Amino acid sequence: MLQGFRLLAIAASLACALPAAHAAKAARPAAPVAPLPFELAHNLGPAGEAALQALVDRFNGETGSQLKLTRLESGERPAALNLLRRYDVSDVLAQPTAFVPLHAMMTKAGQPLKMGALYGDLKAGAVDAKGRLVALPMLYSTPVLFYNKNAFRKAGLNPEAPPRTWFEMQGMLDKLQSAGYSCPYTTSWPVWVHIDNVSAVSGVPAATDKGQMTFNGLPQVKHVAMMATWSKAGYFKLFGRRNEASQRFHDGECATITTDSREHIDFQDAKGVELGVAPLPYHDDVYGGRQSSLADGVSLWVGAGRPAGEYKQAAKFVNFLLSPDIQVEIVRLYGGLPMTAAARSAARSRILQDGDRTLEIAYASLNGNGSKPAVRVANIDPVRLIANEELEAVWKGLKPAKEALDISVGRGNSVLDAKPGLKKAQPF
Numbered sequence: 127m128l129q130g131f132r133l134l135a136i137a138a139s140l141a142c143a144l145p146a147a148h149a150a151k152a153a154r155p156a157a158p159v160a161p162l163p164f165e166l167a168h169n170l171g172p173a174g175e176a177a178l179q180a181l182v183d184r185f186n187g188e189t190g191s192q193l194k195l196t197r198l199e200s201g202e203r204p205a206a207l208n209l210l211r212r213y214d215v216s217d218v219l220a221q222p223t224a225f226v227p228l229h230a231m232m233t234k235a236g237q238p239l240k241m242g243a244l245y246g247d248l249k250a251g252a253v254d255a256k257g258r259l260v261a262l263p264m265l266y267s268t269p270v271l272f273y274n275k276n277a278f279r280k281a282g283l284n285p286e287a288p289p290r291t292w293f294e295m296q297g298m299l300d301k302l303q304s305a306g307y308s309c310p311y312t313t314s315w316p317v318w319v320h321i322d323n324v325s326a327v328s329g330v331p332a333a334t335d336k337g338q339m340t341f342n343g344l345p346q347v348k349h350v351a352m353m354a355t356w357s358k359a360g361y362f363k364l365f366g367r368r369n370e371a372s373q374r375f376h377d378g379e380c381a382t383i384t385t386d387s388r389e390h391i392d393f394q395d396a397k398g399v400e401l402g403v404a405p406l407p408y409h410d411d412v413y414g415g416r417q418s419s420l421a422d423g424v425s426l427w428v429g430a431g432r433p434a435g436e437y438k439q440a441a442k443f444v445n446f447l448l449s450p451d452i453q454v455e456i457v458r459l460y461g462g463l464p465m466t467a468a469a470r471s472a473a474r475s476r477i478l479q480d481g482d483r484t485l486e487i488a489y490a491s492l493n494g495n496g497s498k499p500a501v502r503v504a505n506i507d508p509v510r511l512i513a514n515e516e517l518e519a520v521w522k523g524l525k526p527a528k529e530a531l532d533i534s535v536g537r538g539n540s541v542l543d544a545k546p547g548l549k550k551a552q553p554f
Contacts, residue, residue, distance in 0.1 A: 162435035163192035165205035166443075169214070177459040178209075185446050191439050204429030206436045207443065209264065212318070212422050213368075215251060216507040222553030224430055228444070229258040231428045235441035247421045247489070247496030248465055251505065251551050260552045262444055265424035265462035267388035268488050268496060269319045271407060275400040277381035281305035288404035292352065295382075295407050299361040302381045309380035310361050314369040317513045318504035319384045319406070322420055324349050327408045329417040333501040337549025339538040341503060341513075342531035345412050351527035354520050364521055367514045375399070387488040388423065388461035403484050405491045421496035422505070423462060463488060500551035508548070509538035 170178060175195065182193050196205060200217060204224050210217070218225055232239050239259055248263040275285035281301040289295035295311070302310035313319050321341050325332040328349075332341035356362035363380065365371040375383040378398040384406060393401050408416040426447075428440065446452060453469030456462055463485065464470040474485055504510050516530035542549050 161189075161191050161439050162433060163194060164207070164432070164436040164439050165194050165196045166207040166209065167196050167198040167205035168209040169198040169211070170209070174460070180459070181447075181452070181455070185443055189442055189446070191442060193439065193443060203431075204427070206429055206432045206440050208427045208429055209424055210261075210427055211424050212502075212505055213507070213510070215425070215505050216548070218427060218553050219548055219550060222547075225553065226428050226430045227254065227258065227260040227554050228262055228426070228428055229260070231437050232441050232444065234434070235438045237441040237445060239444075244465060245463070245467060245470060246494060247492040248463060250420065250422055250497035250500050250502070252425055254552055254554050260554050261428075262426040262447065263421075263423070263465060264426045264447065265388060265456070265460050266421045266465075266496075267386040267423050267462055268419045268421045268491055269315070269323045269384055269406045270387045270484065270487060270491065271382060271384050271404045272375065272390070272393060273382040273402045273404065274375075274378065274398075275402045276398060277302060277305070277307060277378075278402070281307075281381075285400070285402060288402055289407055290404075291410045292349070292407045293410065296352075296356070296361070299356065299382070300359075303360060307381045308360070309363045309374060311356070311382045311384075312363050312365060312371040312374055312380040313383060314366075314371045314385035314389075315504065316364065316367060316517055317510050318422070318502070320349065320353065320517065321346070321503050321513055323406060326420050327406055327417050328412045329414045330412075331499045332503045333499060335499050335501060335551075337501050337542055337546075337551075339503065339509060339535045339542070342528070342535040345409060347528045347531055349409065350517065350520055350531060354523065354527060357521045358523060362521070364518070386423065387463070387484050390482060390484040391459070391461035403487055405487055418493040418495035418498075419491040420498075420502065421463065421492055422502055457485070501549065503538075506538075506542070506548050508541045508545075509534075512537045512541070 166182065168178060179195055182195060185191060186193055198208060229239055248266045252259055252261045252263045254260050271288060273288055278285040283298055283301060289298055299310040321332050325341055325346055328345040330343050330345050333339050353362055365374055369385065371383055372385055372389055372392065374380045376393055376396045378396065390401065390403060393399065406419055448466060450469045450472045453464045454473045457464060457473045464473045503513060513534045516534040519525040520527050520530045
């Protein structure tokens, strides 16, 4: 009997203990959930990838995130974040449902963007009709003229007085050629520089906001024809449709080059080159004088159909990129234009300490109008290919400039009429 009472007492004590133990277990805080791994796809070269990896490592270290770099492959499903160069944006236009607007992702992640902070010149192709960000303009730039001050000295030119107009430049190229330079002048990104930007600086945009090509006016014809005479005289050498010419300037073979302002970073270690920078020259016989150049470049796009946890981490990375310290770091690593007014002030004060005036000259060239018009010929693959073909024909002496530009505009508009989605500056 006594043993039976003992058993009942033990059972009763267990019955009291089990709920208490359960309550204690329930009160114990849940283990923290590790952030989901997510990817940033890109197609940068080795140097750019190494610099991007440094940013990613810093982000992961500061936030505990698991962001990984991967290669951007055309036709494959986009990653959570995708770094697209100017010429890659046509992939977004071709498959808009594969991407989601940046502003929508940030809002769902509980970190809405403050649009007022974004510098106005950098909104081309990155905002929708309501002014909302569809992508982050991470590495934008504008064309400028880089020149080798040592080459100018050799030619008897003032290294502190670069040409302001294309007419002035022609006389300088003649002296550079006489001084022994077989490549007095070259250009990277010929359509971006000599169609989009020469048109904008001349006050006659290459395309309308509705996507109609219009780059066969008198100012554009005169400019392309002038370049043909330069090519025939040996003043101008064309090496490719992208940035192939930049290596020729870097190596000291070419004395001057028009290319993206961000390339001042790439030219810092050029052998025998003391780097000078000036605004893109203009034609002083165009009514109204020099107008603003355009900004464009590498932008960050959000892939569709990703888990909410990935988007939360992606939103953290976007805010990380927008901080002034990281913006200054991006300028130092890549040479892109700072995205916010605060970052611009910080970058300008620090970068100018190195004596580099590229940012100052680039912003002065944009003059608050770098996003107009939103449609760029260089960003529409089939039209850019047509324009490149026709420019090359003129500069090889195979066609007159007027005929070539008329053909470019006619063929380009036919392509756009057949694929109206390509006329948009953004896909949403």
